[in-house]
Amino acid sequence: MSPPSAIDIDVEAVTDTQGITIPDPLQLPLRANEIFGRRKKTEKSQWGVAAPSSSAKFKADVGSGKPMARRWDDYLSAEAVRRQGNSLKQAAKYLGKPGLISLGGGLPSSEYFPFDSLSFVAPSVPKFSEAETKTDGVTVTAGKHDLQEEKGIFDISTAFNYGQGTGSAQLLRWITEHTELVHHPPYQDWLCTMTVGSTSALDMVLRLMTEPGDYILSEEYTFATAVETASPMGVKVFGVPMDAEGLLPEKMDEILSNWTSATTPSGARKPHLLYTVPSGQNPTGATQGAQRRRDIYTVCQKHNIYILEDEPYYFLQMQPYTGADAPDVPPPKTHEEFLTSLVPSLLSMDVDGRVMRMDSFSKVISPGSRVGWITASEQIVEKYRMHADVSTQGPSGMSQLILFKLLDEHWGHGGFLDWLVHIRMEYTRRRNVILSACETHLPRSIVSWQPPMAGMFHWLRIDYTQHPSYPSKTIPEIEEEIFLRVIDHGALVMRGSWFYANADDRHDTLFFRATYAAAPFERITEAIRRFGEAVRESFGISEGLEEEGREKKKLKV
């Protein structure tokens, strides 16, 4: 249960490597897998079929001395207010009676699950590459009746049956511990509950906290699916201006301070929700620094805004970019060094319980698991869970069993952190490939960018004012012309306008989004070369002319 860790832990190495405040070392578990050693004693019955569970049971820090979350009752929708618990669960309280035979719950017998065992091959720490997994991978197996046979705490007969809206106690324990290890939420009554992915979590929280006609705030360019989730509910997204570090808190303050229902076109009430992707934001790739996050949180306190912190890319934070020819920064040497290298989350600053953080295994294990979780105050988590019980239910038990076997039994917390460092270094390489390709192949007088510090996206700004058809052609027309020309040249990038928080607003920027997450390295480089070719063609410049342009620009600076 305590697999060896690739990264030897060196307590002395806990240093402030990126100018970020380090959490009090006493709160930092010294060895991630020591979490297993201090787990509370468990009883077999707490792992049974559809056994109720709560994060509260699994927190090491009970939070005494920390404040309780504020109440958010005023922000609950009519739907959420009407939502009550499941009546049949009234029967559950009798199930503990010794000797009781239940003909109550309509759960099928596991006799009729046509599976005897489930196995997968996974990398052993630290041999994480695909090739090493093929040669040195370990077979991890779950039996059908491991719990009954005392071979383990999670098995096919349990995971493949019905579960709770929270997800299984087995995986929820690991998730709670991981959340505590990484974020140490600074209030008392936080809980985690599983989701069937953050897309579903957003759908559900909007139904929990908005009414038709509401506006929510978000970055000016935002995750298109978020807008399309909100829009059918009659909820609009108001875009807050951004810079290279993402959302601008002073602009947000300005918008909220000046908001009156009278001056808003639709007469909407003042927003009470912020949807933000703090790390490697989609589509801009922007990452809010620690101070930026603190400033955003302060503005949210001022206007009593509830924050939806969507963090699929949190662990895709990369090594600092040192430039095309400079030596790479060596990887973090310890778990502590890795954890302190991460920009602290809004959750980690959340003294008010005003953050619902959405986490996901999609970018760090597999999107197909459809397993994620939220962390928020008990009052919000309970309403969320009650909705899950009568809609999505818990995530797939098949997925939960696979994740539990991998994360808890096989890797442990330490092994997962080692895996995250592996992913970090891989994404760093990918990011460096696209940056190097851009430096080589793009006309810098027309296209500009910031090196992404996290996530999957590179955001390319086009100086449309230099386009020969500007201003006779509109920005959207120029965007479309370039987009189609890039396709003609054999590459596909996304149009920035597809990501407007509110497409009806006036916009005076032109961007394309390119991802370096998936294509093989040489194909990334080739696609960027084609993109550069298409842009030059569109702007009517030859490679030579453009070089001159770049020189001129440099002189100006």
Place this chain on the structure above:
Amino acid sequence: MSPPSAIDIDVEAVTDTQGITIPDPLQLPLRANEIFGRRKKTEKSQWGVAAPSSSAKFKADVGSGKPMARRWDDYLSAEAVRRQGNSLKQAAKYLGKPGLISLGGGLPSSEYFPFDSLSFVAPSVPKFSEAETKTDGVTVTAGKHDLQEEKGIFDISTAFNYGQGTGSAQLLRWITEHTELVHHPPYQDWLCTMTVGSTSALDMVLRLMTEPGDYILSEEYTFATAVETASPMGVKVFGVPMDAEGLLPEKMDEILSNWTSATTPSGARKPHLLYTVPSGQNPTGATQGAQRRRDIYTVCQKHNIYILEDEPYYFLQMQPYTGADAPDVPPPKTHEEFLTSLVPSLLSMDVDGRVMRMDSFSKVISPGSRVGWITASEQIVEKYRMHADVSTQGPSGMSQLILFKLLDEHWGHGGFLDWLVHIRMEYTRRRNVILSACETHLPRSIVSWQPPMAGMFHWLRIDYTQHPSYPSKTIPEIEEEIFLRVIDHGALVMRGSWFYANADDRHDTLFFRATYAAAPFERITEAIRRFGEAVRESFGISEGLEEEGREKKKLKV
């Protein structure tokens, strides 16, 4: 790809075994696994990561000559009307261009899925028992890159990545074929799309077709979760009286004919949705016969009601009950005999496209898969899928891969039908155990029942008029008293009042629900014995007195 089938097919044996109209034999595939032989030629690209797919591609009968579904636009909610497709999918149409390099979609590379292969042990046909699976089960394996290596059409790199709201093309093909094999929907433009379970499907279709303040119709006693799904949306359930065959169409006609907003307490508009569980209804165990279903459909046509046919227990239809001492009815001998023994579905009668059928793997494979599907007209399925794309997404890819390997590659359609016959015989045994226990241990002067023909539930009617405290105690008080006394005696059954469609209505019946689905046989018998003991105690009768009572009652008849 065509596993042997346990049940040899005997075309001559296609006879009307239960007085049910047999579909035209020409429409019945003679051998279930022949479906594989007539599959359309496929291309590798149609199975790729997040490849779009539609049931329409997989139907054998293109439906020419069949009517198109009616339009349901008038029934769509404001939310559904506002719902549009995903804007980023605009980019997908360019992906087919030869040689194109996409830096478009933000999908992670499968390099970073820490799995090399996935295996499970499943029973081989016809050795379906747990013990046989242990000794003779077959190991089924999916590799990481089977598609690329041309070893199969579904693999870890595809299934574990993002998918579509429809679910994967691979499993959707099997589901579509299965639906066609069993139901032959009699209109042209039907489609299937996957769900994360029928609970979620109901949540989503209510958002698609209701507004706050609406009533929907259902059985008088209904699935409690359905009521709790609707209620927070401000949607109430109006209970239609039932008999042993479930919902009474003439009562439904009467309710609808007399409905005016003025006479309804809340001024609600006339209902346009019926939620019904036709087979083994929860909690009553009632199964609508073929004629009953036709009559319900006719009333729905008359009042233009859209039908939500929730059928988790469809394949838990059992053998006829022959009584405690009579010989059992032998199992169906052929796939055809099995299929024709099933009461035809509302979907199979649906000439108007007015049915959304909800199917689920929960009761026949595993609830933990969180995979189900709906079948409905294209216009409804498309709106559903668009919602899924921005909420639940498709079901877990891990679950989909396991189900595909089991159902398509390992068992095939024929093997699955064989498995269903196995399940049918197992539930028949369980049902017979509880009926035999009831006959032996319950006071028949007080408790009466009908043998369930499908599902998991036995519904026990209590003649409260004979209770010593009636009428000084109310029916709910007597129900509670018995419920708690049964627990004192060491058994748990569910209170009927927990299943009222509308708890505010006046009710003059008293029932308990007992399930025979899960407990071992001897425990079912013992629990019923305890229930009988508690009821006798509550009604103040000894076993002897009750016997006398029974004799008296018999004389009266």
